[in-house]
Amino acid sequence: MHFSSLSEFLAMGGYGFYVWLSFGLSWLCLVGIIVTTRIKHRTLLSDLRNKQARESRRLAAQQMENTL
Template sequence: MKFDSWSAFWAMGGYGFYVWLSFGVTILALVGLVISTRSTRKSLLRAVKQKQARAARRKAAQKLENTL
């Protein structure tokens, strides 16, 4: 599709509002997905580190208990 000017490009033959709104909603959804994924990843990594630290503390306590 060829446009004669930039205003014709932005207008998209009268459907510009819907076209650009759909692009905006799509980009907003993708950004939200990226943010959500990063947040979930951080919380999962934090939980794994906590579990590993707890396991290490329990192992150290078990070892200390066995030496007494």
């Protein structure tokens, strides 16, 4: 499809509103998925670090208890 001007391209033959709304919503959903995935990834890593620290503290306390 060939458009002779930018306004004709944006109008998309009278369907511009629906076309650009669809593109916008699709991009919004994709960005939302990326953001939530990164947040969950950071939360998971933080939880794993906390669990490992807790486990190492528990083992250290258990060894101290065994030496007494």
